[in-house]
Amino acid sequence: MKDTTNILIAAVGGQGALLASKILGAFATARGDDVKMSEIHGMAQRGGSVVTHVRFGEKVFSPTIEQGSADVLLAFEMLEAARHAAMLKPGGTVIVNTQTIAPLPVLTNEMPYPADIIGNLKKMNLRVWHTDALDLARRAGHVKTVNTVLIGMYARMTGDPAESWLKVLAENLPPKLYKVNQAAFTAGYNLSPPWTEQE
């Protein structure tokens, strides 16, 4: 389907990928799009790689994104960005949090954490936008709001007004968590992409 937007979220279990996809899905639903999403629960969430697929447009069939056809990769961690970059279509966009979380082979000193992931991403036929979302989340009030910072960046990129996103956030979060997430969203939204916006 030509008109379908495909967003892949790649994260580490516990980083809030499921909530992020829920927010993206709710935003598209509120706009009147057809929406399908896919995620994996269970064992994979014990600190393993977590991938969720979000798709919206006029009519969506499959809940999963075909390899090589993702428009946007929201990567919550650098190694996960590298792992899933090939899911993007040529010229696609990767928004990546430069945080690193060591996986088991790195923790046990069997393998090094890969060097210069951002540099290598930039060598690919992709638009790369990276930031220290963990730091922004911490400054917004909670390290667990990395997901919302990245949603703020995505929202900025698409150009939709912040208010319409904040409304969806408010509807999908417990009231006591709204304020910190609003701050995190705004921190991401106030960044600007490294490419010219008209591009």
Next chain:
Amino acid sequence: MKTLMLGNEAIARGAWEAGVRVATAYPGTPSTEVTEYIAQYKEIDAEWSVNEKVALEVAIGASVAGARAVCTMKHVGLNVAMDPLLSISYPGVNAGLVVVVADDPGQHSSQNEQDTRYFGMAGKLPVLEPSDSRECRDFMIRAFEISEEFDTPVIVRTTTRVAHAYGLLEPGGRMDVPLREYDSRFGKYMVAPAFSRRRRVVAEERLGKLREFAETTDLNIYENGSSDTCIITGSIAYQYCREVMPNAGFCKLGLSYPLPERKLKDFCGQHKKVFVVEELEPIFEQHLKALGVPVIGKAKVPVIGELSTEIVRKGLTDTAPEPVSTPFENLPVRPPVLCPGCHHRGPFYVMKKLKLKVAGDIGCYTLTASPPLSIMDTAICMGAGIGMAFGMQKARGKDFAGKSIAVIGDSTFWHSGMTGLVDIVYNRGITTVVILDNSITAMTGHQENPSSGRTLNGESAPALSFADFAKSIGIKHVREVDAFNLKELETVMREELAREEPSVIITKRTCILHPCAVRHFPLKVNPDLCKSCMKCLSIGCPAISFDGDKVKIDQVLCVGCELCAGICPFHAIEKQPRPGGGPA
């Protein structure tokens, strides 16, 4: 208003809208959320049953007594429930009875890839297969209608990508389905041969009627395309095919057993080329070939693993989207790991130290089979470890019994471990069994179980005692140990392994992800004392890492369980004073 719903949530919604009064289940990915969502509807009496067999029996009882009932499980759960399922086939139902079974192609979190459609055939039971969230809701309602109209239990089969996918649907209201009279028809639910032989005939007649129903039902959709190719498919595979071949003709089988033979023959006959695209086994394909219809199926799409748009595209059109070339190769894997502060780490560390052969089981603790602990030798199916440890001792004698141990989680013990323990006592075995009591069914996301002290609805319930149970079946040596006390764990394991009698060791600590679990202030490595011996890395705690020089403890991840401090030979891992003073 259109609402975005998880497939499992939509199944729950469908059950509620269909007027279901009783819901039973044993958790298992990817089916678990069905029952968690059902529990939010106060009109439905929902329970976590002790296992799938009991779950189905409770649901059957509810149906006979007049209430619409749903029973939910993962695909391997159906193996456990197979006896009641095949046995209730001939008797049939009173109020509607639907069994929801979630398959896991690709084995995201399962020990095998069995295809539940075969089980419908084995039981002569209709199988419905939704392909998205809206159909999950709709098909549940249809399943109850079919169940009552044809006097049969009905299977609703989902797969991971249906159960754990979101889609839009318009939620409806709850139907007014009154409680039926208690069904006291003479002999209907008596499977003694004299009665059952008669019901056998009825069941065969029922299947004939279901075959006719299949020919006309709108659960099966026939769409003519603009090409001379058609695709016979169902479930999530339909969605992939629609993306790959939008112009083909489609037969989407919402009722995947029994099949509409005449209609299928007719539809295929209108097309030059017929593909069959089905996940897992070639069931439609073989059926069509047996009818003499030339189709292309598993020659083009694999039998192993889950399908995807790219796999279907490759198989049917031999094309792929233009790839973006990537410089990344040989990246470190990121497997799931035991959490920092996990109950299971201590007992398995000691088993490794004692070089035991470990007959394990299924749960979070199965992760101890992987490095760096690498200590579990077997995990076959839930509850198997206890019987297997006993069998190993029969094969290799008493000495081996002193060097081997059975290990099982709390939920798994009640599910199907306790019968194995009875077998050991009765047959004079001397096995040592460890029950890992973290008070919850952790792996599937914290469901209550008989030792949690709470029900699915959060009501308080008797917390069954493993120690009392073991003593009551005649085990004399029952020990309870703190799962973080390595010294005591080692002493107790040595003592019980040495004994030529059966014994049970219960290790206790609340799962660290449980809201009631106690988290302490993070620990720190004293760089002056650390000799970088790496012993602490051997427990596989994700909070501990080595940066090429010294060992570090992640201050966000560490929960201060002190297990690492207990094994450090140089006492280099220390508590820190809490900021602002007070006890650390």
